[in-house]
Amino acid sequence: MSVTVELTYEMSKALGARRFEVEGAATVGDVVRATRERFGERAADFERLTRLAAVAVNGVLVTHRRGLRTAVADGDRVMFVQASAGG
Amino acid sequence: MIRGYAGRVLDVDLAGRTFAFRPLDEETARLYLGGKGYGTRLLYDMTPAGIDPLGPANPLIFATGPLNGSVAPQSNRFAVVCKSPLTGGIGNAACGGSFAYGLKRAGVDVLVIRNQSASPVRLEIDGDRSQVAFIDASDLWGRGTGETQAVLGRKKHHAVIGPAGEHLVLFAGIVSDERIAARTGVGAVMGSKRLKAVTAGGSRKLEMDDPQAFKDYTKRLGAMFRRHPVLGDRLKRVGTSGIVSTTNPRNILPTRNFKYGHHPDALNVSGEYMADHALTGVKSSCIHCPVTCGRDVEIDGAGRVKGPEYETVALLGTNLDLPDLKRVSEWNHLADDLGMDTISLGAVIGFAMELREEGLFDAGVRFGDPSGVTDLVKDIAYRRGAGADLADGVRRMSEKYGGRRFAMHVKGLELSAYDPRGSYAQGVEYATSNRGGCHVQGASMYMESTGPLTIDPHSLRLKADLPVVMQNLACAINAMVLCIFTTYGMLPRFIHELSPHSRRHRALTAIVEHSGPLLRLVSGAKLAPLLWYEKWLTSITGERFTSGRLQEIGARIFNLERMYNLREGLTAADDTLPDRLLHEPTFPGMTSGHPLHLLLPRYYALRGWDRAGVPTSRTLKRLQVRV
DSSP states (O other): OEEEEEOOHHHHHHHTOSEEEEESOOBHHHHHHHHHHHHTTOHHHHHHHHTTEEEEETTEEGGGTTGGGOBOOTTOEEEEEEOOOOO | OOTTOOOEEEEEETTTTEEEEEEOOHHHHHHHOSHHHHHHHHHHHHOOTTOOTTSTTSOEEEEOOTTTTSOOTTOOOEEEEEEOTTTSSEEEEEEOSSHHHHHHHTTOSEEEEESOOSSOEEEEEETTTTEEEEEEOTTTTTOOHHHHHHHHOTTSEEEEOOHHHHTTOTTBOEEETTEEEOGGGHHHHHHHTTEEEEEEEOOOOOOOSOHHHHHHHHHHHHHHHHHSIIIIIIHHHHOGGGGHHHHTTTTOSOBTTTTBSOOTTGGGGSHHHHHHHTEEEEOOSSTTOSSOOOEEEEETTTEEEEOOOHHHHHHTTGGGTOOOHHHHHHHHHHHHHHTBOHHHHHHHHHHHHHHHHTTSOOOSOBTTBOTTHHHHHHHHHHTOTTHHHHTTHHHHHHHHHOOGGGOOEETTEEOOSOOGGGOHHHHHHHHHOTTSSOSSSSOHHIIIIISSOOOOTTSOTTTTHHHHHHHHHHHHHHHHTOOGGGGGGGSOHHHHTSOTTSHHHHHHHHHHHTOHHHHHHHHTOOSSOOSHHHHHHHHHHSSOOOHHHHHHHHHHHHHHHHHHHHHTTOOGGGSOOOHHHHHOOOSTTOSSSOOHHHHHHHHHHHHTBOTTSOBOHHHHHHTTOOO
8 A cells, every 4th residue: 555745845845755655644643744754764754844735635635534644545536735824 | 174185076077088186085984994995885876777887887996095105014005996807896906116105295185087088098196286197198008117217207196007008908907016907807997998098196294183192002013013024024025825734734725617626737927835945025015015925036038026916826737737937927927017817817728728628729839848938828808810819718618619517717807826615614705705706805815724623614503604704804894995914913923833633722623613702793893993994994993993893994894895797797797606616626525616605595585685686685684785
């Protein structure tokens, strides 16, 4: 099972990639952990860049579902969301 | 005269080349403030139903408000009001730049342009001598908005049209400096009058009731705005295009004529990308604005120019499947210079691209391919070839060539860049907006989808209540006349600094989602000035303003606009969304599109309208709306 992770612009800059695939994740929490692992020793960067970021699965914020326990399915798109952009 | 107003309405007859200064009506100013409020009242009273929007009977009204001419942040705007040639209903647009300042310095609150000139003309208003010069503009006719203003003098304050207005493109706008009163075709109305430009100036100063209180409060508020996460930080750093970073992951960024809400390469037109790759500087294009949301970019052949805003990168970028910042910047600059609304422009080109896919019409452009777009933009402005059809907007195109299912407009006005299938309150707002599919007649999406709160956009809670309060507030803001961005300050800093996953954030969100009655109670309170709007108005005019009074003024303006539209033949059937948004799901689990039918009855009830969407006589009496 594979989900696509899309990062915010700042996270992309730090990691050098806009998106990547995560295999075997069952929940959003698994995906977030896999993303943190990609930051390796730059865990502090990950914490700084995601402190105010929400997470959406296929466009729906997980805060409206089961948070980090929200299940993910094959082919889902998990995206970090820049909060508070204006409008 | 109430303080804050110059006290004069300038009435210009282009056919007779005459003018007269008349006193501003104080009662109308008390009821409708100014800007689009005063302008709508004038339009309703001056014209019968059924006039030709591009005929001599349609007046073009420029209106300032009591805050214009002060140093209140973001108070540099003017409103334009007329019957819209694009929608056939109420037309209005607001604009930054410096023309509002020039009008107020000339001692003019409202400028009414009547009839049509036989040949190209421009006006110079000398407020100090109370004179208006009618000057032949044949030498300017055909020139772009940038060149026209350069010829007229950069140090003066102008409102001008470009070739699109001259050729009666139904979504042509009126430009001041680098800003544009873009929506509903106000530039076409100016073009129909063969009025190329208006220049205004003088040395009148704004008289305030309590200048010290105004100064002290504005100083404190300015400091608060500078510390605010959106007004003082994010908009300064990445401008409005930074919104892409929120709308794309939330699946509400128009992509391929609103077929989708997400584009995999959307970050290429984000404000962050612009800051890293294209930004050549930041400047505030509007006077008295501390936010400086304007971006400058470098483009081939034109040098440093105003960069595209969020609506433009969405409608001319992802909506065309062309998230290419360089090209979007070029088309944005071209559209500004030709004097066109980039929202309607992007929407009508996107519609033409889908018409081609469906085999219904070929304008020579297709999704994901930039070839032909530049020429098409020019052809639209000059009404050449296929451009002549596109110049009439999406609704007329769909009536002529088909494709009504994916014709993305409301009441004839093309939709702005928030897909309401992921923002239900915004959908209600689009459907009920008097000028059509527009996001700045309320901006519910900020409270619902693009701001720091994370209320569930797919729940029905609050989705009929929020638009009423936000639309009323927006009407009042557009009557003062202020920038809608001032509303961002309503959500204080601490909310922006909460993690979306924290308990406090979730608790706050739950409270807000269940706050319908509280929202109406607080916003309707008439106890004391609450926000900056009321405090500014109180210190300037000397009259007592409260949030409740502002809501009442906003509701009065909204209902008068509604009555104007009903008089023009619009009905509840026009309070709808495009079929695509009502019937095509974009989110997993959605079985249909936006649930407008579940929300509209409650919205009508909250408005005090009957089931046919008509304001009841009781509502009109309560709001003192004379019809």
